Amino acid sequence: MEFRPFGNTGLQISALSLGTAAFGMNYGISPDASKTGGLPPPSDADCAMLVQCALDSGINLIDTARAYGDSEVVLGEALQGQRQRPFIATKVHCLDRRGAPLRGSALRARVQASVRKSLEALKTDHVDMLLIHSAPPTLLQSNEVIDVLREVKSRGWARYVGASTYGQESPQLAIEHDLDLIQVAYNVFDRRLEDTILPLARQHGVAVVVRSVYLKGALTERGDDLPEHLGQLTDLSRRFRQIAAQYELAPADLALRFVLTNPAVASALVGVRSVAELDLALQSATQGPLPPNILADLDPLRTDDVQLVDPSRWGIP
Numbered sequence: 001m002e003f004r005p006f007g008n009t010g011l012q013i014s015a016l017s018l019g020t021a022a023f024g025m026n027y028g029i030s031p032d033a034s035k036t037g038g039l040p041p042p043s044d045a046d047c048a049m050l051v052q053c054a055l056d057s058g059i060n061l062i063d064t065a066r067a068y069g070d071s072e073v074v075l076g077e078a079l080q081g082q083r084q085r086p087f088i089a090t091k092v093h094c095l096d097r098r099g100a101p102l103r104g105s106a107l108r109a110r111v112q113a114s115v116r117k118s119l120e121a122l123k124t125d126h127v128d129m130l131l132i133h134s135a136p137p138t139l140l141q142s143n144e145v146i147d148v149l150r151e152v153k154s155r156g157w158a159r160y161v162g163a164s165t166y167g168q169e170s171p172q173l174a175i176e177h178d179l180d181l182i183q184v185a186y187n188v189f190d191r192r193l194e195d196t197i198l199p200l201a202r203q204h205g206v207a208v209v210v211r212s213v214y215l216k217g218a219l220t221e222r223g224d225d226l227p228e229h230l231g232q233l234t235d236l237s238r239r240f241r242q243i244a245a246q247y248e249l250a251p252a253d254l255a256l257r258f259v260l261t262n263p264a265v266a267s268a269l270v271g272v273r274s275v276a277e278l279d280l281a282l283q284s285a286t287q288g289p290l291p292p293n294i295l296a297d298l299d300p301l302r303t304d305d306v307q308l309v310d311p312s313r314w315g316i317p
């Protein structure tokens with residue numbers, strides 16, 4: 001496993017990390033995803049197997065969140081007896097029911113209560129990284145939430161703090177606050193942050209964890225199961241898979257290698273749901289950067305259309 005420096009933390013993190021949203025809730029793309037929210041979680045035993053295989057392969061970062069159903073519980077169980085091995089990242093939502101940022105004592109109470117529940121579910125006394133979940137600019141424009149995160153750090157509940165974000169403004173604010181890490185979307189189609197946020201984060205020593213490597217599956221055969229209103233994305237997915245076939249590469253392999261080719265990426269988070277998918281990802285992570293001719297063929301596939309590249313706008317719950 002390749003390890004990469006994690007911003008200014010001094011940590012060496014595996015270039016591949018494991019995402020576990022699918023452990024605790026329906027997730028991904030499926031023909032009935034608009035109704036069901038995607039595919040049901042693998043069994044707890046299969047999740048534990050996936051975690052074991054990931055650890056045995058050298059993966060040392062696992063991402064979860066309070067909001068992923070019982071993903072933290074499943075992960076906590078799977079890590080029983082081996083807590084020291086992986087770095088764990090979890091997340092806290094800091095918005096009220098209307099989606100407005102919490103403030104003052106309500107914000108502090110939310111973060112403290114959420115972290116306590118996460119530690120209990122994960123059966124641990126601290127996590128390695130605590131992220132604000134999908135932090136909007138309105139939240140990051142004030143220092144309040146940053147102060148609350150620093151407090152969590154000073155209590156030893158989390159060693160490093162950061163934010164998972166959408167768009168450009170939020171990761172920019174997170175970097176300006178000198179958070180330890182950001183988690184952002186980046187893939188063959190969605191390169192909006194490639195020339196701005198990724199180099200800026202690197203310059204500031206803020207670690208970059210990338211999600212949406214497979215665009216929730218749209219960069220794989222799952223692209224054919226997208227709802228009709230995303231026909232343009234299905235077309236893009238087919239064009240991408242044609243290029244992969246041209247180079248005799250599996251679409252998921254090419255998608256992951258594209259992300260790992262960017263040196264500003266500290267770790268690529270993959271939402272694999274089976275050991276077979278994990279094995280392919282592990283294989284991809286040994287192949288090194290993509291050659292210029294393949295990168296040139298992928299260039300025309302980039303799009304800034306948020307309706308296509310932001311899964312939270314797809315109408316899949």
Ligand SMILES: NC(=O)c1ccc[n+]([C@@H]2O[C@H](COP(=O)([O-])OP(=O)(O)OC[C@H]3O[C@@H](n4cnc5c(N)ncnc54)[C@H](OP(=O)(O)O)[C@@H]3O)[C@@H](O)[C@H]2O)c1
Binds near residue numbers: 018021211213216222
């Ligand atoms: N706002 C946030 O903080 C946020 C948002 C989203 C995700 N995340 C994090 O990122 C992680 C990854 O989620 P993501 O949305 O970014 O998903 P992703 O990794 O881009 O895609 C995951 C989907 O790709 C498919 N897939 C994976 N390997 C494959 C293979 N070899 N062949 C074919 N299909 C394959 C899987 O579907 P099948 O198994 O059905 O093929 C899976 O549902 C999550 O678990 C979570 O930890 C965070």
